[in-house]
Amino acid sequence: xxxxxxxxxxxxxxxxxxxxxxxxxxxxxxxxxxxxxxxxxxxxxxxxxxxxxxxxxxxxxxxxxxxxxxxxxxxxxxxxxxxxxxxxxxxxxxxxxxxxxxxxxxxxxxxxxxxxxxxxxxxxxxxxxxxxxxxxxxxxxxxxxxxxxxxxxxxxxxxxxxxxxxxxxxxxxxxxxxxxxxxxxxxxxxxxxxxxxxxxxxxxxxxxxxxxxxxxxxxxxxxxxxxxxxxxxxxxxxxxxxxxxxxxxxxxxxxxxxxxxxxxxxxxxxxxxxxxxxxxxxxxxxxxxxxxxxxxxxxxxxxxxxxxxxxxxxxxxxxxxxxxxxxxxxxxxxxxxxxxxxxxxxxxxxxxxxxxxxxxxxxxxxxxxxxxxxxxxxxxxxxxxxxxxxxxxxxxxxxxxxxxxxxxxxxxxxxxxxxxxxxxxxxxxxxxxxxxxxxx
Amino acid sequence: xxxxxxxxxxxxxxxxxxxxxxxxxxxxxxxxxxxxxxxxxxxxxxxxxxxxxxxxxxxxxxxxxxxxxxxxxxxxxxxxxxxxxxxxxxxxxxxxxxxxxxxxxxxxxxxxxxxxxxxxxxxxxxxxxxxxxxxx
Numbered sequence: 001x002x003x004x005x006x007x008x009x010x011x012x013x014x015x016x017x018x019x020x021x022x023x024x025x026x027x028x029x030x031x032x033x034x035x036x037x038x039x040x041x042x043x044x045x046x047x048x049x050x051x052x053x054x055x056x057x058x059x060x061x062x063x064x065x066x067x068x069x070x071x072x073x074x075x076x077x078x079x080x081x082x083x084x085x086x087x088x089x090x091x092x093x094x095x096x097x098x099x100x101x102x103x104x105x106x107x108x109x110x111x112x113x114x115x116x117x118x119x120x121x122x123x124x125x126x127x128x129x130x131x132x133x134x135x136x137x138x139x140x141x142x143x144x145x146x147x148x149x150x151x152x153x154x155x156x157x158x159x160x161x162x163x164x165x166x167x168x169x170x171x172x173x174x175x176x177x178x179x180x181x182x183x184x185x186x187x188x189x190x191x192x193x194x195x196x197x198x199x200x201x202x203x204x205x206x207x208x209x210x211x212x213x214x215x216x217x218x219x220x221x222x223x224x225x226x227x228x229x230x231x232x233x234x235x236x237x238x239x240x241x242x243x244x245x246x247x248x249x250x251x252x253x254x255x256x257x258x259x260x261x262x263x264x265x266x267x268x269x270x271x272x273x274x275x276x277x278x279x280x281x282x283x284x285x286x287x288x289x290x291x292x293x294x295x296x297x298x299x300x301x302x303x304x305x306x307x308x309x310x311x312x313x314x315x316x317x318x319x320x321x322x323x324x325x326x327x328x329x330x331x332x333x334x335x336x337x338x339x340x341x342x343x344x345x346x347x348x349x350x351x352x353x354x355x356x357x358x359x360x361x362x363x364x365x366x367x368x369x370x371x372x373x374x375x376x377x378x379x380x381x382x383x384x385x386x387x388x389x390x391x392x393x394x395x396x397x398x399x400x401x402x403x404x405x406x407x408x409x410x411x412x413x414x415x416x417x418x419x420x421x422x423x424x425x426x427x428x429x430x431x432x433x434x435x436x437x438x439x440x
Numbered sequence: 441x442x443x444x445x446x447x448x449x450x451x452x453x454x455x456x457x458x459x460x461x462x463x464x465x466x467x468x469x470x471x472x473x474x475x476x477x478x479x480x481x482x483x484x485x486x487x488x489x490x491x492x493x494x495x496x497x498x499x500x501x502x503x504x505x506x507x508x509x510x511x512x513x514x515x516x517x518x519x520x521x522x523x524x525x526x527x528x529x530x531x532x533x534x535x536x537x538x539x540x541x542x543x544x545x546x547x548x549x550x551x552x553x554x555x556x557x558x559x560x561x562x563x564x565x566x567x568x569x570x571x572x573x574x575x576x
Contacts, residue, residue: 082513170513178444178516178564182456185446186478189569190525190539191509191517199507200527207552253522256508256548300484303477303537305527307504 011296022149024439027281027288030274032058044098048163049108051270059272064285067123072153074144082170137393142294161270199258209361219367227387229409234389264385293325315352337395339424340384395422445565468495499558540572
């Protein structure tokens with residue numbers, strides 16, 4: 001089996017494409033998550049491969065589908081952005097051999113291939129379609145949605161796993177060397193952390209609109225609180241402490257004006273969904289959540305990093321694509337769950353959507369109002385990565401659970417949860433999904 | 441601030457060789473008359489790689505934005521944190537950005553909009569890299 005990245009033709013990356021041809025015909029019917037951990041303890045049972053298998057089996061169980069009915073798998077094969085396997089470190093053969101390995105000994109430890117998954121889940125005997133939606137669960141979600149709609153697969157698992165090792169994120173590999181490749185040096189030479197670009201955009205935003213960093217505090221406190229109502233998440237499982245305003249505003253800087261809490265915490269975790277056709281969904285265990293549309297942002301910055309103008313243009317375009325393809329307007333949104341891996345860019349997604357009529361420059365003022373799941377304007381009821389750690393999928397899970405009525409203490413109650421939006425990662429460059437409690 | 445030493449590659453060797461001569465050059469598509477930075481294999485407007493050249497810049501620009509790095513991922517720079525990383529926009533084209541530590545400018549006291557001029561610093565390998573200094 002050779003699995004390829006999804007072709008460009010899968011993605012709805014332009015405006016004026018009209019209603020998505022599979023609107024309401026694809027449904028999410030199963031959700032599964034592995035336990036979380038801060039770092040890998042070196043054991044086979046807690047490797048990213050093991051976590052992935054656990055999440056997939058839970059998603060299958062949750063849907064009430066027999067595994068031999070599964071015919072597709074869409075996933076992201078990367079399991080980190082900043083924790084490569086340390087160069088020169090011996091690969092633990094006991095872990096490799098605990099599973100059925102592929103030709104790559106790091107498969108299941110520092111990456112995940114569809115081949116490795118299939119080899120280690122014998123119950124998946126009828127998977128004929130595999131594809132990568134690279135980089136993010138948001139990518140895998142839209143690829144799976146299109147694949148089911150196109151009839152390439154009828155019962156399709158969607159998977160994202162993350163690993164984390166000891167040591168500081170992003171500080172291994174090339175960053176620890178005395179030299180740097182010439183192309184990478186053009187922007188990498190100056191030592192900017194991952195959140196630097198977002199910090200720049202936020203700084204420009206604050207200057208342009210007269211806002212300050214501490215205006216983020218109410219939203220951060222709410223999102224952490226939402227995360228503490230997310231039993232599948234890291235903070236709920238390991239450190240269930242609410243954030244105070246003082247915690248947030250006094251946190252150390254990483255790339256000022258982005259502080260520690262504006263950056264998500266890397267963790268070990270895997271998440272999986274089962275997508276199927278709306279027709280097959282009728283006979284499954286859980287209430288189906290229908291996909292009305294997916295859209296992708298493929299905008300590129302003119303130069304080294306996006307300016308605020310570029311971000312605003314792109315997020316507004318993403319909003320137009322999402323609403324046009326779903327046949328809705330922003331007024332139809334019950335809640336939004338856009339990505340927050342760097343907390344300081346959530347507002348750009350929000351303003352691009354025009355959620356609750358927010359215009360450019362107004363999101364931080366909106367954060368001072370009731371944005372709780374119990375209120376009239378739920379913003380990130382999932383709590384996102386702020387609330388539960390670096391997974392890039394809490395937002396999707398929450399959309400599904402909210403619309404199924406399974407969000408527990410996190411449930412959106414101030415409005416009737418009917419349509420939600422999730423996606424990311426970046427305001428410029430991401431994939432987004434419109435979810436609905438009904439197919440039309 | 442000791443930086444990592446860039447190792448010129450096929451795409452960027454002209455840029456880094458010019459830096460050794462203390463010349464700032466930026467990639468340019470002659471068909472579109474459009475500067476490109478970071479350098480690419482093809483113009484981001486016309487998608488052609490057939491009309492790319494390197495164009496000499498004046499070495500003047502303005503500070504557009506900045507952040508202060510407190511938690512740097514690069515080992516060589518960690519002893520110097522916190523430090524400024526400013527975004528400079530070139531006089532020739534304000535859409536073209538370059539990063540700078542702004543040597544001589546106090547940390548977190550960066551004058552947005554100030555004019556800057558390019559200077560060249562040596563890295564441990566001898567490879568020079570462009571930096572920027574506030575002039576007004």
